[in-house]
Amino acid sequence: MSGASVTAEPPVKGAPPGGPEPGAWRKYALTAGFLAPAVLFLGIWIVYPTIRTIYRSFFDRSGDSFVWFDNYAEIFTSDILFTAVKNNAIWILVVPAFVTAIGLIFAVLTERVSWAVAFKTAVFMPMAISAFAAGITWRIVYIEEPERGALNAGIASFRDAFSPPGVLPDAAPSTENIEGTPDAGLTLAEPVQPGETVQLGLTRISTDEIPEGAVQAVAPEPVEGGIAGVVWRDFRPGGGEPGQLEQEELGLPGVTVQLRTEQGETVQEAATEANGTFVFEDVEAGQYQVAIGAQTFAAPFGGVTWLGERLVTPAILIAYIWIWAGFSMVVIAAGLAAIPRDVLEAARTDGATEWQVFRRVTVPLLGPVLTVVFITMLINVLKVFDIVIALAPGSVQDDATVLALSMWRTAFAGANNFGVGSAIAVFIFVLVIPVLLLNIRRFRREV
Amino acid sequence: MATEAVGVSPRAVGARDTVAAKILRVLGKAPVNFLLIAVGLLWLVPTLGLLLTSLLAPTDFQERGWWQIFSAPSKLTFQNYEAVFDNDPIMESLLTTSLIAVFGTLLPIFVGALAGYAFAWLEFPGRDWLFVVVIALLVVPLQMALIPMFQLYNTLGIFDTVLSLVLFHTAFGLPFAIFLLRNFFIGIPKDLMEAARIDGASEIRIFLRLILPLGLPAIASLGIFQFLWTWNDLLVALTFGRETQPITVAIFSQLRQFGANVDLIAPATFISLVIPLAVFFAFQRFFVQGLLAGSVK
Numbered sequence: 001m002s003g004a005s006v007t008a009e010p011p012v013k014g015a016p017p018g019g020p021e022p023g024a025w026r027k028y029a030l031t032a033g034f035l036a037p038a039v040l041f042l043g044i045w046i047v048y049p050t051i052r053t054i055y056r057s058f059f060d061r062s063g064d065s066f067v068w069f070d071n072y073a074e075i076f077t078s079d080i081l082f083t084a085v086k087n088n089a090i091w092i093l094v095v096p097a098f099v100t101a102i103g104l105i106f107a108v109l110t111e112r113v114s115w116a117v118a119f120k121t122a123v124f125m126p127m128a129i130s131a132f133a134a135g136i137t138w139r140i141v142y143i144e145e146p147e148r149g150a151l152n153a154g155i156a157s158f159r160d161a162f163s164p165p166g167v168l169p170d171a172a173p174s175t176e177n178i179e180g181t182p183d184a185g186l187t188l189a190e191p192v193q194p195g196e197t198v199q200l201g202l203t204r205i206s207t208d209e210i211p212e213g214a215v216q217a218v219a220p221e222p223v224e225g226g227i228a229g230v231v232w233r234d235f236r237p238g239g240g241e242p243g244q245l246e247q248e249e250l251g252l253p254g255v256t257v258q259l260r261t262e263q264g265e266t267v268q269e270a271a272t273e274a275n276g277t278f279v280f281e282d283v284e285a286g287q288y289q290v291a292i293g294a295q296t297f298a299a300p301f302g303g304v305t306w307l308g309e310r311l312v313t314p315a316i317l318i319a320y321i322w323i324w325a326g327f328s329m330v331v332i333a334a335g336l337a338a339i340p341r342d343v344l345e346a347a348r349t350d351g352a353t354e355w356q357v358f359r360r361v362t363v364p365l366l367g368p369v370l371t372v373v374f375i376t377m378l379i380n381v382l383k384v385f386d387i388v389i390a391l392a393p394g395s396v397q398d399d400a401t402v403l404a405l406s407m408w409r410t411a412f413a414g415a416n417n418f419g420v421g422s423a424i425a426v427f428i429f430v431l432v433i434p435v436l437l438l439n440i441r442r443f444r445r446e447v
Numbered sequence: 448m449a450t451e452a453v454g455v456s457p458r459a460v461g462a463r464d465t466v467a468a469k470i471l472r473v474l475g476k477a478p479v480n481f482l483l484i485a486v487g488l489l490w491l492v493p494t495l496g497l498l499l500t501s502l503l504a505p506t507d508f509q510e511r512g513w514w515q516i517f518s519a520p521s522k523l524t525f526q527n528y529e530a531v532f533d534n535d536p537i538m539e540s541l542l543t544t545s546l547i548a549v550f551g552t553l554l555p556i557f558v559g560a561l562a563g564y565a566f567a568w569l570e571f572p573g574r575d576w577l578f579v580v581v582i583a584l585l586v587v588p589l590q591m592a593l594i595p596m597f598q599l600y601n602t603l604g605i606f607d608t609v610l611s612l613v614l615f616h617t618a619f620g621l622p623f624a625i626f627l628l629r630n631f632f633i634g635i636p637k638d639l640m641e642a643a644r645i646d647g648a649s650e651i652r653i654f655l656r657l658i659l660p661l662g663l664p665a666i667a668s669l670g671i672f673q674f675l676w677t678w679n680d681l682l683v684a685l686t687f688g689r690e691t692q693p694i695t696v697a698i699f700s701q702l703r704q705f706g707a708n709v710d711l712i713a714p715a716t717f718i719s720l721v722i723p724l725a726v727f728f729a730f731q732r733f734f735v736q737g738l739l740a741g742s743v744k
Contacts, residue, residue, distance in 0.1 A: 030650055031571045038562035038621055045618030046584050049592035049599075056594060106486075112479050121731070122487040125494070128727035128734075129720050130679030132695050136716045137497045139705060140513075148512040150496050322493065327738065334739050383588050386681040386695075394703060404682070407590050411597075412686055418594050425590040432586045439582050 050429070057422035071423035080398050081424070084406040087313055091320075091384060091402060096377035098321050100370055103328025107336050108358065110329070120333070124326030131323060135390025138319040142306035142391075152303035165300035167211050167254045174201035174234035175243040182297035191262065191287040197222050198290050201234030201243055202252065210250060217251035218275040226283050229290060231255045232276040251276020256293040259283065269293070307393055312400040316391050320384065328373045335369030336362070375435055382431050403428050497720075501527055501713035508709060527714040537715055540697035544678060544719070546609050547693055551616035551677035552670055558617065559624025560666065564654050566625065567632035568640060578629070584622040592619070593686050600687060607690050615687060616677045624669055627737065631665035632658055668737025671730045675723050694719045 060067045075081045106123060110116040126134055143149030146156035173186055178200060180187045192198055197220040217232035236248035252272060259268040259280045270278040306315040347357045385404040392400035403424055411421025499513035502523050516522055531537055566578050600606035643653050684693040698715050701708045727734060
């Protein structure tokens with residue numbers, strides 16, 4: 001937009017030296033005709049309501065009695081409204097800085113690849129989507145069950161790679177001769193010696209939790225100099241006798257069984273076969289304990305509750321940064337393109353490293369552009385509404401609320417309190433006034 | 448070896464350096480390329496997720512996320528879309544939104560162009576002052592207008608109509624429209640204007656025949672912005688259009704049972720995305736220009 005950088009031209013026809021030239025009134029009428037529609041719209045829809053809202057904010061809910069600053073006090077004393085203030089403070093601290101930084105990083109990096117346009121399009125695309133639709137889009141990303149929510153699915157696959165879930169997450173001992181908790185591993189109460197056999201019965205294993213390939217459990221044969229045993233599902237259709245290995249009761253393959261000394265030190269580990277049997281061979285004489293390792297009972301990853309009370313604001317912030325990073329990147333990239341190449345080359349010739357060039361030349365030269373992005377984001381963040389209402393489920397909207405959302409909810413969604421609603425609107429307005437003054441100063445300097 | 452090195456001509460050394468440098472350069476860029484590919488894909492995942500979710504039968508989506516389509520492409524189905532196209536309220540909402548967006552774009556462009564021309568090329572007392580007011584109005588949060596306009600619309604009897612929404616969007620689009628167009632018009636060469644005036648063209652004629660055609664790039668940027676704003680708006684629609692139900696309000700009313708209504712919400716949201724996305728891709732250049740004019744200046 002090169003035309004925009006031209007400073008304001010003086011009026012085309014210089015002001016007449018003497019009194020009003022004949023036909024001057026005609027010229028003014030013409031000018032008025034050009035301006036009237038805009039003045040009408042701005043006057044009725046923006047100027048009048050602004051004054052009216054300020055006025056209304058000093059009256060109570062019904063609008064009859066003048067209450068001074070009570071409505072403003074309400075913003076800081078009501079729990080929900082104050083949550084909005086606090087949340088908006090978080091938004092202000094996090095979003096402009098992150099969006100500017102991410103945009104800067106993307107803009108600098110895209111200068112180094114040949115397919116910058118494709119990258120920029122991908123990152124910029126969310127800008128065209130409504131914040132409301134983006135909220136719905138991210139609601140699908142944040143679904144809690146790892147089977148359905150993409151983010152938790154990603155976390156689950158990472159987690160499973162490092163600590164796989166146990167084969168029997170919900171199982172419990174079938175009789176009281178097995179002690180311990182699933183977290184520490186289940187231990188057979190009676191100590192055992194080489195040559196003996198053990199039976200570890202487990203229950204609370206639903207049909208779809210039975211490990212694949214399980215077959216009829218088999219009572220273990222004693223092994224000389226070793227300890228043999230079986231881990232089985234101590235349950236058969238119809239019930240069965242707890243502690244008795246019966247027909248139709250299945251062995252549990254893939255269970256890690258540990259042989260521990262009486263001090264609790266694990267000396268051997270074995271995995272069970274399809275029929276549930278396992279053997280510890282070449283065991284030295286002595287008293288031992290047999291235990292099922294805790295890893296067998298490790299619960300699978302249940303998913304992070306992104307849209308719960310605690311994480312909902314960070315979750316919305318991420319989605320919001322996803323929308324606006326493209327804006328920041330494109331504006332900063334344009335600023336970057338305007339930096340003369342020879343300035344950067346000169347710095348490089350003088351022996352500056354890439355980092356020094358970036359830190360000492362690029363960033364200072366980009367200063368004004370970075371400021372503009374930062375301020376634009378500041379205003380946007382003060383007015384943020386759509387994405388919060390779309391992304392925060394109704395139950396946590398009180399925890400995720402921001403000023404614009406609480407203004408709307410106070411004035412229109414049920415509460416219908418125009419007094420406090422007006423006060424919140426004015427509060428938002430007051431917060432943007434510094435930016436308003438900055439804009440005016442910038443224009444004045446330009447003229 | 449030493450003799451060989453001596454025998455190598457300077458040009459050959461140069462060539463070998465270039466090859467080595469090329470390899471180094473490619474290797475050096477590999478991490479950046481890799482990082483950007485990863486980030487770019489990451490950026491597309493949420494939107495892709497919405498699209499694929501909208502193409503899954505609800506029973507399938509209850510079991511596993513949208514990525515199941517990659518292992519079982521046969522699960523792709525348009526049944527959700529068929530249901531949405533048969534859903535009259537949703538279709539009406541789309542029509543309502545189209546109306547609001549089209550008129551909410553044309554009106555501020557026209558009104559803004561008139562005012563922009565006056566600010567750029569007509570001389571009148573208090574011109575700069577008035578323009579400062581426009582700049583000030585640029586950042587007034589529309590929350591300031593919701594309550595009084597709610598009351599005024601009720602008094603006038605136009606509450607909850609397409610008209611009330613169009614007028615509201617027009618007013619709040621105007622400061623930016625005037626600002627952008629005035630700045631663009633002012634850059635139109637003075638000679639052209641003088642020539643037209645000497646030829647006896649009236650101001651109205653100059654505006655229609657000279658300014659509007661020359662200002663087309665700026666008008667295009669503005670139009671795209673305004674169209675996306677009005678199409679994507681939720682706050683104004685929720686306040687003044689509860690029964691008029693633009694598409695965002697229609698989808699919003701389904702959100703209470705998000706889990707149960709995903710088969711309606713996902714395709715409806717995607718349909719509501721397609722039009723702004725198409726506008727964006729078709730006019731990306733103007734969009735970026737408008738963005739730069741609006742923010743850098």
